[in-house]
Amino acid sequence: MTIVTEVEIRAQVKQPRPGIILSVPPGTRFTPGARDFINTWKVEVRYEVSPSPDAIRAGDPRPRTMRYPEGAVMPTPHKP
Numbered sequence: 001m002t003i004v005t006e007v008e009i010r011a012q013v014k015q016p017r018p019g020i021i022l023s024v025p026p027g028t029r030f031t032p033g034a035r036d037f038i039n040t041w042k043v044e045v046r047y048e049v050s051p052s053p054d055a056i057r058a059g060d061p062r063p064r065t066m067r068y069p070e071g072a073v074m075p076t077p078h079k080p
Contacts, residue, residue, distance in 0.1 A: 020041065023048045
């Protein structure tokens with residue numbers, strides 16, 4: 001469980017304005033100061049789940065490549 005303070009919200013929201021959206025993970029709790037900031041500025045709090053690594057990999061159309069440092073010896077396939 002994450003606890004968010006007003007200072008943390010102000011650091012993320014550089015210039016507050018009514019109706020901004022704050023995305024936080026599920027189960028996030030807010031300090032009284034943070035809750036006051038949210039109510040004063042009418043911030044919309046969205047509880048969003050971050051995608052799993054498998055979902056990121058499945059949606060990544062780029063081929064996976066391995067880069068070796070310059071001058072490194074490339075491995076050769078093992079032949080039995």
